[in-house]
Amino acid sequence: MKRGKKYQEAAKLVDRSKLYDTDEAVSVVKKNATAKFDETIELHIRTGCDGRHADQQIRGAVVLPHGTGKATRILVFAKDAKAEEALAAGADFVGGDELIPKIQNENWFEFDVVVATPDMMGVVGRLGRVLGPKGLMPNPKAGTVTMDVANAVKEIKAGKIEYRLDKTNIIHVPVGKASFTEEQLTDNFQTLIDAVNKAKPSAVKGQYLKSITLTSTMGPGVKINPSKLA
Structure with a gap:
C-alpha cells in the first residue's frame, strides 16, 4: 500500500522497534497529526482473550474525563415520561415503534448511540439485524x-464511550482529538486503560494486554509498553 509523503515523513519519527512510555507516545502521535482536519486519536488494544468463549468477552463503558471531542448524536427508545426525560436531558431523537420503518426501510442512521428503556427492548429487538452489525444495539x-x-x-454527551472486543480480540476506541493537550489525551488514555484492566475476565490466562498502539487518523501507529500498564 503506497503511503503519502506526509505519512512517510511522520513514520520516520517513530521507532518501530521501541515500546514507548505513555507520555512519549502521546507526544509523538500528537506531533504526527498534521492533517488539515482535527484528527481523532485512537487506541488499539490487542488482548489475550479468546472472544469465542462467553467467559472471556469484554464489554463495558467509561466516561473519558475530557470527552472525545466529537458531538455524539443519541437516539432513545422510550415512551411517556421517560421519553420526556430523555428529551430534557439532551437526546437528539426519541421515539418508539414509528422509528422501525424509518431505520429498516429508509436506511436512517443519523445517530451514533442508541439508548433504550428495558420495556422498549422488544421493539428494538426487531432492529437487531440492522443495528447489531453496526455495533448500535443497546446493551445493559x-x-x-x-x-x-x-x-x-x-453521560454519553459528557464523553462516555463503549469498549468491546472485535472478532480478532482487539479493542478499538477513540481517546480524543489531535487538538487536545497532551495532558488531556494522557488522562483519557489512563482512564480507559484502568477500565479495561478492571474488566479483565478471570478466565483469561497468560498476558492480558498483549499490545497497545496509539495512532491518529492519518498518522503511523506508536507502540506502548503494555507491561507498564497491566
Whole structure:
C-alpha cells in the first residue's frame, strides 16, 4: 500500500522497534497529526482473550474525563415520561415503534448511540439485524439499556464511550482529538486503560494486554509498553 509523503515523513519519527512510555507516545502521535482536519486519536488494544468463549468477552463503558471531542448524536427508545426525560436531558431523537420503518426501510442512521428503556427492548429487538452489525444495539453492560435514560444521555454527551472486543480480540476506541493537550489525551488514555484492566475476565490466562498502539487518523501507529500498564 503506497503511503503519502506526509505519512512517510511522520513514520520516520517513530521507532518501530521501541515500546514507548505513555507520555512519549502521546507526544509523538500528537506531533504526527498534521492533517488539515482535527484528527481523532485512537487506541488499539490487542488482548489475550479468546472472544469465542462467553467467559472471556469484554464489554463495558467509561466516561473519558475530557470527552472525545466529537458531538455524539443519541437516539432513545422510550415512551411517556421517560421519553420526556430523555428529551430534557439532551437526546437528539426519541421515539418508539414509528422509528422501525424509518431505520429498516429508509436506511436512517443519523445517530451514533442508541439508548433504550428495558420495556422498549422488544421493539428494538426487531432492529437487531440492522443495528447489531453496526455495533448500535443497546446493551445493559454498556449502560444503554436503563430506566435512567436522563443520566445515560448526560453521560454519553459528557464523553462516555463503549469498549468491546472485535472478532480478532482487539479493542478499538477513540481517546480524543489531535487538538487536545497532551495532558488531556494522557488522562483519557489512563482512564480507559484502568477500565479495561478492571474488566479483565478471570478466565483469561497468560498476558492480558498483549499490545497497545496509539495512532491518529492519518498518522503511523506508536507502540506502548503494555507491561507498564497491566
